[in-house]
Amino acid sequence: MMGLPAGTRIWIAAGVTDMRCGFQGLAAKVQTALEENPFEGHVFVFRGRRGDTLKILWATGDGLCLLAKRLEHGHFVWPQADSGKIHLTQAQLSMLLEGIDWKQPRRTSKPLSML
Numbered sequence: 001m002m003g004l005p006a007g008t009r010i011w012i013a014a015g016v017t018d019m020r021c022g023f024q025g026l027a028a029k030v031q032t033a034l035e036e037n038p039f040e041g042h043v044f045v046f047r048g049r050r051g052d053t054l055k056i057l058w059a060t061g062d063g064l065c066l067l068a069k070r071l072e073h074g075h076f077v078w079p080q081a082d083s084g085k086i087h088l089t090q091a092q093l094s095m096l097l098e099g100i101d102w103k104q105p106r107r108t109s110k111p112l113s114m115l
Contacts, residue, residue: 009042010088012096014081017046019053023064026057034085038064045093051075054096069097074109077101 013034021029026046030038038044039059047054054076056067076096079086092102099109
């Protein structure tokens with residue numbers, strides 16, 4: 001995973017997000033639903049309805065980054081809340097991206113052995 005600058009806050013957008021959204025749609029959601037400025041350099045994480053896809057929006061100062069990940073097996077562990085935001089640490093974000101339950105660290109599926 002890329003290293004984030006010191007002081008970067010990581011926010012999960014609770015609830016479900018339409019994964020068809022791109023830069024503009026996710027930035028608008030950050031402003032309206034989360035009441036944050038998407039261009040301040042913080043990281044915002046969104047999950048799709050099925051739970052196997054997420055998108056990350058991050059402003060780096062010279063532009064926006066939009067990262068996407070889909071798990072082949074398992075799902076991303078998400079808060080039960082329907083709206084609002086939840087703060088994560090960088091370690092929790094790393095676990096989330098690996099499909100590990102960041103609230104009680106354990107994998108949601110067994111990793112396939114690499115040959």
